[in-house]
Amino acid sequence: MKLLLTKISILGCGAAMAALLAGCASSGVKNPSGVAVTHINADEQGFVAGTGVESQDMVMVADKMSRSILSIPQIANAATPPTIVLEPVDNQTRFPINKDIFLTRIRAQLNSKARGKVVFLARSEMAALEQERNRKRQGAVTASSDPNVQEFKGADYFLTGSLQGLSTRTAAGTSDYILYDFHLIDARTSAIVWEDSAEMKKQGLEDAAYR
Amino acid sequence: MKSLWQPALLAVLLTLAGCATTPKREVVLTGNVMVDAPNAIAHGPPRDRVLWEYRLAAAAMRQGQFALAKQNLDDALLTLGGIYGNDPNAKKARSYFHAEAKKTFIGEPYERSMAYIYRGILYWMDGEPDNARACFRSAEFEDSDTEKHEYAGDWVLPEYLDGLATTKLHGDGSDAFKRAQAVARGVNLPPYHPEANGLFFVEFGPGPTKFATGRYGEELRFHTAPSPVASAELNVDALRIPIAPTDDVNFQATTRGGRVMDHILGNKAVFKSTTDTVGNVALVGGLATAAASRDRTTEEVGLGIALVGLVSKTISAATVPAADTRSWDNLPCYLSFASVPLPPGTHVATIQFLDPAGQVLPNLTKTITINITTTDRDKVVFVSDTSLTPQTL
Numbered sequence: 001m002k003l004l005l006t007k008i009s010i011l012g013c014g015a016a017m018a019a020l021l022a023g024c025a026s027s028g029v030k031n032p033s034g035v036a037v038t039h040i041n042a043d044e045q046g047f048v049a050g051t052g053v054e055s056q057d058m059v060m061v062a063d064k065m066s067r068s069i070l071s072i073p074q075i076a077n078a079a080t081p082p083t084i085v086l087e088p089v090d091n092q093t094r095f096p097i098n099k100d101i102f103l104t105r106i107r108a109q110l111n112s113k114a115r116g117k118v119v120f121l122a123r124s125e126m127a128a129l130e131q132e133r134n135r136k137r138q139g140a141v142t143a144s145s146d147p148n149v150q151e152f153k154g155a156d157y158f159l160t161g162s163l164q165g166l167s168t169r170t171a172a173g174t175s176d177y178i179l180y181d182f183h184l185i186d187a188r189t190s191a192i193v194w195e196d197s198a199e200m201k202k203q204g205l206e207d208a209a210y211r
Numbered sequence: 212m213k214s215l216w217q218p219a220l221l222a223v224l225l226t227l228a229g230c231a232t233t234p235k236r237e238v239v240l241t242g243n244v245m246v247d248a249p250n251a252i253a254h255g256p257p258r259d260r261v262l263w264e265y266r267l268a269a270a271a272m273r274q275g276q277f278a279l280a281k282q283n284l285d286d287a288l289l290t291l292g293g294i295y296g297n298d299p300n301a302k303k304a305r306s307y308f309h310a311e312a313k314k315t316f317i318g319e320p321y322e323r324s325m326a327y328i329y330r331g332i333l334y335w336m337d338g339e340p341d342n343a344r345a346c347f348r349s350a351e352f353e354d355s356d357t358e359k360h361e362y363a364g365d366w367v368l369p370e371y372l373d374g375l376a377t378t379k380l381h382g383d384g385s386d387a388f389k390r391a392q393a394v395a396r397g398v399n400l401p402p403y404h405p406e407a408n409g410l411f412f413v414e415f416g417p418g419p420t421k422f423a424t425g426r427y428g429e430e431l432r433f434h435t436a437p438s439p440v441a442s443a444e445l446n447v448d449a450l451r452i453p454i455a456p457t458d459d460v461n462f463q464a465t466t467r468g469g470r471v472m473d474h475i476l477g478n479k480a481v482f483k484s485t486t487d488t489v490g491n492v493a494l495v496g497g498l499a500t501a502a503a504s505r506d507r508t509t510e511e512v513g514l515g516i517a518l519v520g521l522v523s524k525t526i527s528a529a530t531v532p533a534a535d536t537r538s539w540d541n542l543p544c545y546l547s548f549a550s551v552p553l554p555p556g557t558h559v560a561t562i563q564f565l566d567p568a569g570q571v572l573p574n575l576t577k578t579i580t581i582n583i584t585t586t587d588r589d590k591v592v593f594v595s596d597t598s599l600t601p602q603t604l
Binding site: 096099209 | 292293294295296297298301302304305311314317330331334339341342343344345346348349352355380470471472475
């Protein structure tokens with residue numbers, strides 16, 4: 001009987017140990033302690049990714065657009081730098097995004113690389129600028145030039161764009177296609193003098209636990 | 212020496228038990244979601260974070276704390292947008308020995324859709340109708356892959372608002388309007404009036420909650436209570452506008468159909484049942500054989516069978532087929548919408564909620580003072596039958 005109980009306890013303890021090891025909380029878990037913050041380039045895909053608009057997409061699109069704009073005759077061969085106003089991008093996708101970020105990056109790239117070939121007008125600051133001009137006109141502050149002379153520039157072109165998307169969702173996964181389109185519009189004639197686009201398609205499938 | 216192995220083995224088992232039993236993150240709840248949610252988000256299990264963010268966002272919107280709602284919905288939707296690919300917690304949730312509730316909560320499709328609908332309303336409040344439209348499109352998208360493709364993409368309001376936003380952005384919203392009308396189930400949707408700058412989003416009634424049925428709680432079910440509020444009425448300036456329900460969240464929850472996870476839970480339940488049965492048979496049979504045996508070999512065989520039975524019973528006991536019943540439990544039952552032209556100035560709007568007999572429920576009446584400073588941008592008003600009153604926007 002004692003031998004019987006000993007055999008049962010050996011085998012039972014072994015089974016219990018196996019069960020405990022199988023249920024050990026961290027076993028099979030990748031990065032159980034998390035991952036420290038690391039710096040990656042904006043044009044790289046990080047390990048956190050979805051099917052929507054991400055930084056590497058924005059960088060690629062903005063870079064492509066800014067190179068393309070500089071090559072058109074209206075910019076490259078202009079006698080004086082044309083003035084451009086940024087108009088908000090129209091988001092027609094299913095992803096809410098910070099739309100301004102595209103135009104901000106295109107503008108930054110152009111200002112950085114164009115070396116004065118284009119001039120952007122800060123229309124978003126007009127209220128503050130008009131207030132300052134009024135102060136100068138009233139003599140409340142000093143002015144380095146005659147404040148009564150109209151010096152605010154008019155736009156030669158408007159730079160704007162749209163993001164359009166096609167999305168599909170089936171049992172096989174989710175697929176999102178986004179067309180990034182940007183164009184330069186002649187403020188005088190409404191002609192589109194430049195247009196370029198980029199497209200991206202991403203797909204993924206979530207774990208069955210979420211389906 | 213002979214007796215040392217048992218305490219040694221016991222010590223090893225206790226150490227491993229310590230490894231398996233990590234400290235639980237428990238949060239004491241007060242019943243006030245405005246208090247409990249921030250506490251749970253900060254100190255509770257990370258897998259419940261999105262659930263508490265959803266709850267807090269809904270409560271914050273009813274309190275007029277739209278910035279707080281925005282912040283929580285943005286974080287929740289970030290998690291929702293990144294669920295593709297390898298997810299260790301989701302993998303555990305699918306395994307035999309962990310409950311479905313082990314996975315990171317992102318909600319069932321109706322809950323995900325509601326998160327996008329609320330965020331869309333907030334974008335429109337901030338003067339971003341295109342981002343609002345994006346959210347409404349995502350809300351429909353979350354409902355687009357249903358079992359047997361019945362009731363797929365059948366939210367009415369997101370489709371209607373998609374078209375309204377497009378119309379206001381000088382596009383053609385007629386396709387979206389047609390899609391909305393096609394799924395409106397007897398509701399005649401008003402045509403778009405792009406000049407109507409006062410947009411009222413109204414919600415009322417109690418929404419769905421989850422519970423589990425089945426032998427091991429493996430079947431996810433939804434509890435829907437009849438709503439004491441059946442409709443609403445908006446009074447602003449000289450206008451009196453009846454507001455009928457456009458979407459029914461209870462309907463969305465209960466008509467999505469089966470989930471892939473339901474099949475996994477069903478398999479887990481079968482496994483649990485089978486291993487339990489095998490365990491019973493082996494344990495009883497093995498012990499009976501050992502007890503009745505006349506020789507050592509038969510005795511050992513019987514004990515071996517009994518041990519197999521014990522292991523099978525242990526595995527059965529450890530198998531967890533329970534469905535995840537975590538619910539976004541402060542959702543409304545009905546969603547609706549009205550739009551009115553509001554010139555610049557101050558307007559006092561009263562929203563009354565009516566019972567199924569058409570009688571006003573006076574304790575639910577909400578008063579909102581609306582200041583219109585410009586007609587260049589829509590004024591968005593969010594009202595719930597549980598909203599704070601009065602409010603000034």
